[in-house]
Amino acid sequence: xxxxxxxxxxxxxxxxxxxxxxxxxxxxxxxxxxxxxxxxxxxxxxxxxxxxxxxxxxxxxxxxxxxxxxxxxxxxxxxxxxxxxxxxxxxxxxxxxxxxxxxxxxxxxxxxxxxxxxxxxxxxxxxxxxxxxxxxxxxxxxxxxxxxxxxxxxxxxxxxxxxxxxxxxxxxxxxxxxxxxxxxxxxxxxxxxxxxxxxxxxxxxxxxxxxxxxxxxxxxxxxxxxxxxxxxxxxxxxxxxxxxxxxxxxxxxxxxxxxxxxxxxxxx
Numbered sequence: 001x002x003x004x005x006x007x008x009x010x011x012x013x014x015x016x017x018x019x020x021x022x023x024x025x026x027x028x029x030x031x032x033x034x035x036x037x038x039x040x041x042x043x044x045x046x047x048x049x050x051x052x053x054x055x056x057x058x059x060x061x062x063x064x065x066x067x068x069x070x071x072x073x074x075x076x077x078x079x080x081x082x083x084x085x086x087x088x089x090x091x092x093x094x095x096x097x098x099x100x101x102x103x104x105x106x107x108x109x110x111x112x113x114x115x116x117x118x119x120x121x122x123x124x125x126x127x128x129x130x131x132x133x134x135x136x137x138x139x140x141x142x143x144x145x146x147x148x149x150x151x152x153x154x155x156x157x158x159x160x161x162x163x164x165x166x167x168x169x170x171x172x173x174x175x176x177x178x179x180x181x182x183x184x185x186x187x188x189x190x191x192x193x194x195x196x197x198x199x200x201x202x203x204x205x206x207x208x209x210x211x212x213x214x215x216x217x218x219x220x221x222x223x224x225x226x227x228x229x230x231x232x233x234x235x236x237x238x239x240x241x242x243x244x245x246x247x248x249x250x251x252x253x254x255x256x257x258x259x260x261x262x263x264x265x266x267x268x
């Protein structure tokens with residue numbers, strides 16, 4: 001059954017990749033979702049194709065997708081049991097619309113509250129990260145692992161900003177202001193799932209952000225854990241895709257980040 005689900009997921013992602021590449025540079029319909037960024041016909045068509053394929057081959061598995069699951073109902077999925085796909089058909093929509101080639105598909109399979117399978121696919125860059133629980137993390141078939149960097153002065157970090165939520169943006173800017181001064185560098189690619197994939201490969205040493213959604217992080221969570229990293233909340237608790245904050249990286253740097261957070265809060 002595990003093999004069947006993995007094969008279906010891989011095929012669905014390939015369908016999604018072809019869809020996104022077909023629309024790339026040809027977008028005509030762009031909408032603004034309240035407190036959720038942009039959405040295009042590519043987002044919707046990609047999700048519809050992938051959802052239909054997954055439902056055809058595994059009708060017993062539930063589905064949580066960014067475009068077909070209303071944001072107000074996401075919390076109702078938090079404690080659901082059984083199996084469900086968690087999909088972001090196009091993470092990095094703003095990049096995609098502007099023809100900046102950093103965008104991806106993120107697909108995960110959750111079973112009874114635990115992520116069992118994760119795929120992150122970069123269509124233009126032709127990179128696909130995959131992970132099955134207990135079997136390691138891979139990029140284009142090559143095994144990957146998180147970095148061993150222990151100090152911020154040697155680290156390349158990644159994060160994101162969401163300007164439509166002023167309170168979270170202010171907090172994020174405070175953290176960014178601190179870390180940009182002590183890290184080797186900080187990048188902001190604009191697609192959280194891709195950030196997490198790069199953490200699993202040791203390209204980024206650590207990623208942090210707040211107010212992400214389950215489809216942004218579910219696949220990346222498993223990739224990082226299978227690559228030897230850890231994922232926590234800002235409070236240091238084990239992360240699930242329904243938490244409000246995420247920090248991911250190798251254990252040493254995550255510990256350093258959490259210490260910086262505590263110190264900032266003490267001094268605020």
